[in-house]
Amino acid sequence: MAPDKTGLQVDEAALIQAAQAGDKDAFAQLVRVYDQSVLRLAMNLLRSPEDARDVYQEAFLRVYRNLGAFRFDCSFHTWLYRIVTNLCLDQIRKRKVRKEEATVVTTRDGPLDRMDTIAEQRADTDPERNLFSGQVRRRIKDVLAGLTPRERMVFELRHYQGLRLRRIGEILGTSEEAAKNCLFRATQKMRAALGDFL
Numbered sequence: 409m410a411p412d413k414t415g416l417q418v419d420e421a422a423l424i425q426a427a428q429a430g431d432k433d434a435f436a437q438l439v440r441v442y443d444q445s446v447l448r449l450a451m452n453l454l455r456s457p458e459d460a461r462d463v464y465q466e467a468f469l470r471v472y473r474n475l476g477a478f479r480f481d482c483s484f485h486t487w488l489y490r491i492v493t494n495l496c497l498d499q500i501r502k503r504k505v506r507k508e509e510a511t512v513v514t515t516r517d518g519p520l521d522r523m524d525t526i527a528e529q530r531a532d533t534d535p536e537r538n539l540f541s542g543q544v545r546r547r548i549k550d551v552l553a554g555l556t557p558r559e560r561m562v563f564e565l566r567h568y569q570g571l572r573l574r575r576i577g578e579i580l581g582t583s584e585e586a587a588k589n590c591l592f593r594a595t596q597k598m599r600a601a602l603g604d605f606l
Contacts (some may be wrong), residue, residue, distance in 0.1 A: 420438075420441070420484055424480075428475055435475070442485070446488065447460060449489065449565075450512070451501070453547075467495055471488060486575065486579055496561065497557045501557055523529055538587070544602070559591075562594060574587075
């Protein structure tokens with residue numbers, strides 16, 4: 409049973425079976441149950457609202473087209489996250505090929521990262537803390553950009569989505585041990601880059 413947006417429990421297997429039989433309302437309900445988590449995952453992995461929305465739409469389109477092939481070998485959540493993470497990996501690889509950073513815009517004064525212009529909403533922050541937080545945030549962003557797509561995916565699924573390594577392995581179609589090794593490499597790179605901040 410999965411909670412929907414209203415907090416009610418939904419019989420996921422029954423919804424999937426109804427959607428497989430062509431019930432559009434059942435499919436719409438499945439989308440409602442998972443839409444926010446899919447969009448949040450895509451946004452955390454891609455750091456671009458436009459790319460995240462594209463992945464969101466493509467993910468549910470693929471689910472709709474392939475739902476008949478879903479055989480309950482894994483949880484629907486795992487299957488859906490696998491689709492989303494594969495789409496995000498494709499998007500990250502395209503960026504690396506194009507050398508594109510979606511949040512960076514060119515101004516008269518040079519490149520400007522739009523994420524750095526978003527003010528912190530807390531009233532109790534001080535300028536020194538803001539400066540330090542901005543430096544750490546930029547360093548983390550740089551390290552994430554330098555990781556391999558798989559290392560970045562594993563790191564973000566673990567640390568930003570809070571998923572367990574076994575689930576990450578299932579999502580990426582690999583073993584828990586391979587996900588653990590990948591996370592270890594990514595964490596080592598992150599620690600090396602953040603050494604002077606620790």
